[in-house]
Amino acid sequence: MKTKNIMIVGVGGQGSLLASKLLGKLLLTKGYDVKVSEVHGMSQRGGSVVTYVRFGDKVYSPIIDKGEADYIVSFELLEAARYTEYLKPGGKIVTNTQQINPMPVITGAAEYPADLAKKMADAGIDVDAFDALKLAEEAGSSKAVNIVLMGHLSKNFDFTLEEWMEAIESSVPAKFLELNKKAFALGRDA
Amino acid sequence: MKTLMLGNEAVARGLFEAGCGFVSSYPGTPSTEITEAIAKYPEVYAEWAPNEKVAMEAAFGASLSGTRSFCGMKHVGLNVAADPLFTISYTGVNAGMVIGVADDAGMHSSQNEQDSRHYARAAKIPMLEPSDSAEALEFAKLAYDLSEEFDTPVFLKMCTRVAHSQSVVETGERIEVKKTYEKNPQKYIMMPGNAKRRHPVVEERTKKLVAWAEKASINRVEPGEDHKLGIITSSTSYQYVKEVCGDKYPVLKLGMIWPLPDQLLLDFAASVSQLYVVEELDSFIETRCRELGLALVGKDTFPCIDEFSQNLVAQKLGAYEPVCGAKLEDTIPARPPVMCAGCPHRGLYYTLAKNKVTAMGDIGCYTLGAVPPLAALDTTICMGASISGLHGFTKAGGGKAVAVIGDSTFMHSGVTGLINAAYNESNSTVIIVDNSITGMTGHQQNPTTGYNLKGDPCTKIDLESLCKAVGIRRVRVVDPYDLAQCDQALKEEMAADEPSVIISRRPCALLKYVKHNKPLEVDADKCKSCKMCMKIGCPAISMKDGKAVVDNTLCTGCGVCEQLCKFDALHAPKEV
Numbered sequence: 001m002k003t004k005n006i007m008i009v010g011v012g013g014q015g016s017l018l019a020s021k022l023l024g025k026l027l028l029t030k031g032y033d034v035k036v037s038e039v040h041g042m043s044q045r046g047g048s049v050v051t052y053v054r055f056g057d058k059v060y061s062p063i064i065d066k067g068e069a070d071y072i073v074s075f076e077l078l079e080a081a082r083y084t085e086y087l088k089p090g091g092k093i094v095t096n097t098q099q100i101n102p103m104p105v106i107t108g109a110a111e112y113p114a115d116l117a118k119k120m121a122d123a124g125i126d127v128d129a130f131d132a133l134k135l136a137e138e139a140g141s142s143k144a145v146n147i148v149l150m151g152h153l154s155k156n157f158d159f160t161l162e163e164w165m166e167a168i169e170s171s172v173p174a175k176f177l178e179l180n181k182k183a184f185a186l187g188r189d190a
Numbered sequence: 191m192k193t194l195m196l197g198n199e200a201v202a203r204g205l206f207e208a209g210c211g212f213v214s215s216y217p218g219t220p221s222t223e224i225t226e227a228i229a230k231y232p233e234v235y236a237e238w239a240p241n242e243k244v245a246m247e248a249a250f251g252a253s254l255s256g257t258r259s260f261c262g263m264k265h266v267g268l269n270v271a272a273d274p275l276f277t278i279s280y281t282g283v284n285a286g287m288v289i290g291v292a293d294d295a296g297m298h299s300s301q302n303e304q305d306s307r308h309y310a311r312a313a314k315i316p317m318l319e320p321s322d323s324a325e326a327l328e329f330a331k332l333a334y335d336l337s338e339e340f341d342t343p344v345f346l347k348m349c350t351r352v353a354h355s356q357s358v359v360e361t362g363e364r365i366e367v368k369k370t371y372e373k374n375p376q377k378y379i380m381m382p383g384n385a386k387r388r389h390p391v392v393e394e395r396t397k398k399l400v401a402w403a404e405k406a407s408i409n410r411v412e413p414g415e416d417h418k419l420g421i422i423t424s425s426t427s428y429q430y431v432k433e434v435c436g437d438k439y440p441v442l443k444l445g446m447i448w449p450l451p452d453q454l455l456l457d458f459a460a461s462v463s464q465l466y467v468v469e470e471l472d473s474f475i476e477t478r479c480r481e482l483g484l485a486l487v488g489k490d491t492f493p494c495i496d497e498f499s500q501n502l503v504a505q506k507l508g509a510y511e512p513v514c515g516a517k518l519e520d521t522i523p524a525r526p527p528v529m530c531a532g533c534p535h536r537g538l539y540y541t542l543a544k545n546k547v548t549a550m551g552d553i554g555c556y557t558l559g560a561v562p563p564l565a566a567l568d569t570t571i572c573m574g575a576s577i578s579g580l581h582g583f584t585k586a587g588g589g590k591a592v593a594v595i596g597d598s599t600f601m602h603s604g605v606t607g608l609i610n611a612a613y614n615e616s617n618s619t620v621i622i623v624d625n626s627i628t629g630m631t632g633h634q635q636n637p638t639t640g641y642n643l644k645g646d647p648c649t650k651i652d653l654e655s656l657c658k659a660v661g662i663r664r665v666r667v668v669d670p671y672d673l674a675q676c677d678q679a680l681k682e683e684m685a686a687d688e689p690s691v692i693i694s695r696r697p698c699a700l701l702k703y704v705k706h707n708k709p710l711e712v713d714a715d716k717c718k719s720c721k722m723c724m725k726i727g728c729p730a731i732s733m734k735d736g737k738a739v740v741d742n743t744l745c746t747g748c749g750v751c752e753q754l755c756k757f758d759a760l761h762a763p764k765e766v
Binding site: 068 | 432
């Protein structure tokens with residue numbers, strides 16, 4: 001199988017590492033070669049963060065380059081818009097509609113562009129935008145946005161619900177398991 | 191068992207399986223997780239040292255005692271440890287000693303883009319360079335065998351993309367290795383007479399290592415269908431080359447990048463029409479190839495700046511042109527890293543900015559105080575440079591200024607600068623921003639926190655006593671959440687005619703034990719849109735329709751903005 005590429009983008013601190021951990025575990029149990037590339041250190045402090053998940057028969061490069069992403073999963077709307085060039089033809093963006101102002105917007109040096117989801121669609125991008133934060137809060141915690149997004153992404157794959165649930169069970173602490181299962185279900189149904 | 195492991199975790203696993211019994215490191219992105227991961231194995235003693243020089247010397251001592259040892263650091267940390275490095279090369283080891291160093295091409299979290307491979311050549315120490323997690327594990331084990339067989343410390347060189355990428359590894363069992371220490375002054379006391387006898391041993395060792403490298407399976411030729419072109423590469427560059435070319439062209443994949451196998455390089459070059467060397471950062475493999483008289487395409491085509499990617503390699507090899515996704519017409523504002531909401535450094539930096547103080551910065555989360563709107567720093571060079579730089583600046587007539595340095599950085603290499611300030615009677619103020627943790631690298635303990643790497647309580651170095659002991663008479667502590675207190679302390683200490691220390695003390699807001707207050711509320715009727723609260727660059731505050739808005743999910747209720755509001759529009763929620 002040709003290597004598939006999933007980019008997870010968001011704002012440092014939003015929990016993208018857990019999402020990539022979950023995907024990595026699932027894909028490994030399905031017998032794929034897997035590489036997951038993370039960002040640590042300074043960029044984590046509220047900066048734009050990118051995680052690359054790649055899987056297939058044999059994966060070489062740990063990163064995803066422009067024009068290569070089958071899916072971009074975005075925790076925040078501006079971050080989805082930032083990485084559109086990374087989509088391959090026919091690729092898809094799954095994004096939370098939450099907006100978090102970056103510092104240049106907070107200080108007034110720049111503006112947060114309006115109607116980004118619509119503009120992406122107008123540019124011919126297959127974009128699936130939904131309010132993951134609301135669903136996470138409904139599940140019990142705004143921190144579960146990552147699992148809501150995974151639930152929504154899961155609709156694009158043939159893996160069974162049981163397989164996803166096993167990956168969640170091995171990725172999150174037991175005391176948050178029910179919350180995350182609920183978050184996943186809400187994302188999958190949205 | 192097959193499992194996904196971060197490159198750094200795989201190094202730790204390799205150390206564990208090789209019977210490593212002693213680890214001493216200083217945290218630094220992208221090397222930190224090696225030592226955090228090894229600390230989870232109860233069989234291995236592991237510690238955070240105050241700096242890389244101490245870590246390397248401790249690892250050498252452990253090797254001498256007969257225990258396989260490791261020290262880990264980032265590329266710039268190796269500069270700190272360079273002094274013992276060059277001489278440990280002469281003494282060699284007893285039990286195996288491995289030095290982990292992680293470069294940061296692309297400077298994801300670093301102040302320069304130094305290529306640490308030069309240290310291998312300069313210090314005449316062999317260097318292994320894995321290209322994924324499986325090799326990280328395998329090479330860590332191999333490094334110990336080489337270290338003992340050739341009586342040398344061995345480098346294990348990582349880079350960000352290998353260190354921070356998870357890939358599949360197969361784990362094995364641990365072996366136990368223990369040697370005995372025997373006194374050997376000719377080998378271990380590097381006085382000139384002995385060192386003169388050791389240097390030829392080192393040169394001879396390198397020759398033997400070259401012979402080993404010629405036949406080593408980690409330096410392998412991967413056949414290709416088309417010999418029009420052949421590529422010599424290593425590390426993550428190898429992955430990009432294979433991603434682009436697959437099995438089309440022959441590839442010489444180097445697992446040991448110093449010393450290099452001259453004959454293998456020559457034979458490979460002779461087998462292809464056009465030789466390429468693909469390596470990130472400096473021309474290192476290329477330099478050796480050119481010394482051997484080989485014609486090649488290298489740094490004339492591939493940049494020595496920034497990290498590579500498959501698209502870059504594809505374009506440079508003329509393999510294909512990437513087809514990018516659509517780009518929006520809107521300008522997408524940058525999202526630089528920022529100090530967190532509730533960060534204790536913020537109040538201190540606001541005070542510095544307000545007083546227009548020249549401030550020498552240092553390395554840590556608090557380097558982010560350089561970013562607008564606070565823009566409170568004038569320099570950032572390396573660990574500890576704030577204090578020594580401040581001394582030179584004020585002594586040479588630059589005027590009154592301050593240094594800002596974190597608790598961990600102060601222990602790393604700030605203390606010596608402060609000794610200089612006391613001894614040579616600097617007329618300057620050093621501010622230690624003590625957030626009770628090593629923040630930027632992800633919350634590592636340090637000598638001032640009272641806990642060790644394993645999380646057990648231990649001796650806590652008292653900063654006030656230490657500063658006084660090195661000769662600073664004026665030492666005071668402030669709470670950075672209290673702006674009036676910070677302002678008063680800064681003005682008084684800068685006015686004093688002697689060196690002084692202000693300890694700005696409050697734990698990092700991200701520490702689990704730190705309790706947050708309720709998010710502040712904005713009284714929209716009272717808000718006059720003066721934007722005073724925006725001057726501290728807090729990500730939890732923004733303006734919406736001309737009024738300040740507080741993000742409930744981010745605000746920790748630290749109250750710094752509240753102190754800036756002249757109209758009492760920001761306040762803690764009223765008790766019901």
